[in-house]
Amino acid sequence: MSTEPKTLFEKVWEQHVVVEPKGEPTLLYVDLQLVHEVTSPQAFEGLRLAGRKVRRPDRTIATVDHNVPTTIEGRLNIVDQISAKQISTLRKNCADFGVELYDVNSREQGIVHVIGPELGITKPGMTIVCGDSHTSTHGAFGALAFGIGTSEVEHVLATQTLPQSKPKTFRIAVEGELPNGVTAKDIILAIIGKIGTDGATGSVIEYAGSAIRALSMEGRMTVCNMSIEAGARAGMIAPDATTFAYLQGRRFSPKGADWDKAVAEWSKLPSDPGAKFDRELMIDAATLVPYVSWGTSPGMVAPVTARVPDPAAASNELDRKSFERALEYMDLKAGTPLDEIEVDRVFIGSCTNGRIEDLRAAARIAAGRKVSGHVSAMVVPGSQQVKAQAEKEGLDRIFREAGFDWREPGCSMCLGMNPDILSPGERCASTSNRNFEGRQGRGGRTHLVSPEMAAAAAIAGHFVDIRTWEVREEVTA
Amino acid sequence: MEPFRTLTSLAMPLDRTNIDTDQIIPKQFLKRIERTGYGDFLFFDWRQTPSGEPVADFVLNDPRYDGSRILIANKNFACGSSREHAAWALSDYGFRVVIAPTFADIFFSNAGKNGIVLARLTQDEVETLLQNAQQIPNYQLTVSLEAQTVTDGRGFTASFEIDPFRKFCLLEGLDDIGLTLRHAAALDTFEAAHDTATWLQAK
Numbered sequence: 119m120s121t122e123p124k125t126l127f128e129k130v131w132e133q134h135v136v137v138e139p140k141g142e143p144t145l146l147y148v149d150l151q152l153v154h155e156v157t158s159p160q161a162f163e164g165l166r167l168a169g170r171k172v173r174r175p176d177r178t179i180a181t182v183d184h185n186v187p188t189t190i191e192g193r194l195n196i197v198d199q200i201s202a203k204q205i206s207t208l209r210k211n212c213a214d215f216g217v218e219l220y221d222v223n224s225r226e227q228g229i230v231h232v233i234g235p236e237l238g239i240t241k242p243g244m245t246i247v248c249g250d251s252h253t254s255t256h257g258a259f260g261a262l263a264f265g266i267g268t269s270e271v272e273h274v275l276a277t278q279t280l281p282q283s284k285p286k287t288f289r290i291a292v293e294g295e296l297p298n299g300v301t302a303k304d305i306i307l308a309i310i311g312k313i314g315t316d317g318a319t320g321s322v323i324e325y326a327g328s329a330i331r332a333l334s335m336e337g338r339m340t341v342c343n344m345s346i347e348a349g350a351r352a353g354m355i356a357p358d359a360t361t362f363a364y365l366q367g368r369r370f371s372p373k374g375a376d377w378d379k380a381v382a383e384w385s386k387l388p389s390d391p392g393a394k395f396d397r398e399l400m401i402d403a404a405t406l407v408p409y410v411s412w413g414t415s416p417g418m419v420a421p422v423t424a425r426v427p428d429p430a431a432a433s434n435e436l437d438r439k440s441f442e443r444a445l446e447y448m449d450l451k452a453g454t455p456l457d458e459i460e461v462d463r464v465f466i467g468s469c470t471n472g473r474i475e476d477l478r479a480a481a482r483i484a485a486g487r488k489v490s491g492h493v494s495a496m497v498v499p500g501s502q503q504v505k506a507q508a509e510k511e512g513l514d515r516i517f518r519e520a521g522f523d524w525r526e527p528g529c530s531m532c533l534g535m536n537p538d539i540l541s542p543g544e545r546c547a548s549t550s551n552r553n554f555e556g557r558q559g560r561g562g563r564t565h566l567v568s569p570e571m572a573a574a575a576a577i578a579g580h581f582v583d584i585r586t587w588e589v590r591e592e593v594t595a
Numbered sequence: 596m597e598p599f600r601t602l603t604s605l606a607m608p609l610d611r612t613n614i615d616t617d618q619i620i621p622k623q624f625l626k627r628i629e630r631t632g633y634g635d636f637l638f639f640d641w642r643q644t645p646s647g648e649p650v651a652d653f654v655l656n657d658p659r660y661d662g663s664r665i666l667i668a669n670k671n672f673a674c675g676s677s678r679e680h681a682a683w684a685l686s687d688y689g690f691r692v693v694i695a696p697t698f699a700d701i702f703f704s705n706a707g708k709n710g711i712v713l714a715r716l717t718q719d720e721v722e723t724l725l726q727n728a729q730q731i732p733n734y735q736l737t738v739s740l741e742a743q744t745v746t747d748g749r750g751f752t753a754s755f756e757i758d759p760f761r762k763f764c765l766l767e768g769l770d771d772i773g774l775t776l777r778h779a780a781a782l783d784t785f786e787a788a789h790d791t792a793t794w795l796q797a798k
Contacts, residue, residue: 143758436612
């Protein structure tokens, strides 16, 4: 064994190398594939046409999340026949190929990146893939997790492997203590704003530093989730006591002696002292603030206290053109203070910010207040388990009393594949991950923010600096 | 997958940065369970007004570029969602080559699986090509995968890097699963040993 110090990524990678054929990409073993209704039908069809089986149904799980309506009535009778067919196709595929499915009526249904961790299926040291770019979420556990296309979904179903070129490593250390009101979402928005949406292309990011260590698993998942928005192949965080405490006792976590063995193995994963990264970046947590995206790319973010930037001040011609285009689409004028921008809709949910801690944070802001008269706001829990837990804690009551819609779990208005969409021209404060043109509905305008900032925008009717917010009622679980 | 060697075609300029896959193929077309038939929906929201009228100044609607099979775009092409539908839509529309300064990682894989050649040129080279394709009528480019070059027959020559294995697969039109199954014995051996790692089991 080589004694050369290794990074977390290198350790996980090396444990999954099946073969390294000369002049070809490495064949990497995949421990877990997560499947959903949108990017899998053509993959299963490919297996059928070639007469192939799913090699490891025990390393494959499926759920429905992208398409499903978030109202009870909508789920009982899915009006969109094409969506209904995609869901019934997944049902048939899972039955035919022996894959476990957490279906619409399951008490464990939810967004694929929320249920993997909460069921204890996601584990440190694993390789995890899914036909969804936000698979990077699972990297919060010290797994190497990345999004793939449908041809690759088929490849993994058939072989439980993927040919992969080894990515570069990029360590981003966030050191110090986060100021009040500054969240995991703000950390990742700040990083994307700083390095750009292609800033980590071809790389796996390892998030490190005391501010990352201090985050809960929910916060770590929020950070890793948006790695793809910086162009990264994946994002990872070394497993530690916080990780193990989250996993212990979950349905598919190891038990008894297997648990002790697992913790011993997982504890070997963190990057060794002196391990070399291809690139490193240090961020001082104390300099971070609450952010709001103002444009049509997740790199277009600014502090909530700032103004909409002037394209004329862009550092280069390419940026100037894209800023101009973005402001036109967003119907914003350069120089407008961000906290004067009024919103029509608020969406709290998604694989970025749809977990219990996110809902607690938003509820704390909303407690004892009312959603502004001109705002329509909705909360979509990330999973049935998140929803049940929130209801147990009375968060649903807080949201409902404040005037938020309380919905059934799914991807919902993060990408608007189900009936939850913005109308043309509507402006939304959203806890999701992408502010692309039309992402939440054609002509819709998305501003990415933290759950706290979204809840405050719902109540004030415009963006507010959450650091100045007065909490009226403490919410206790 | 159709093998690719050399292609000469009209080049279409789409001078935008960070074109995301939501623009290449909007969400409403992701509900289909087929692998084909996405060409009409390529860049749908940029191509048509909400009432279904063609957007006159969008390059896909410009008759000067009808029949183009080479798309030129600016940096970070096809970022965002992993949807392979983006590659299917480009391919279905007729594009076999995209030229840009940089491409997003997941799309890079998806394009390869669908026989689309991604030619990564320098920012300056791409700017030149974008300008030429906008200004010179019937501007043709030749992309040779064997030689790894982009030329215009008027003096422009640029070369691009490509991983030798990816090049081989594109040249031969090879499908990955078959290639991986050459390693079936190694996979069986690896998997049997790997399965003993209880801490890496899904369930």
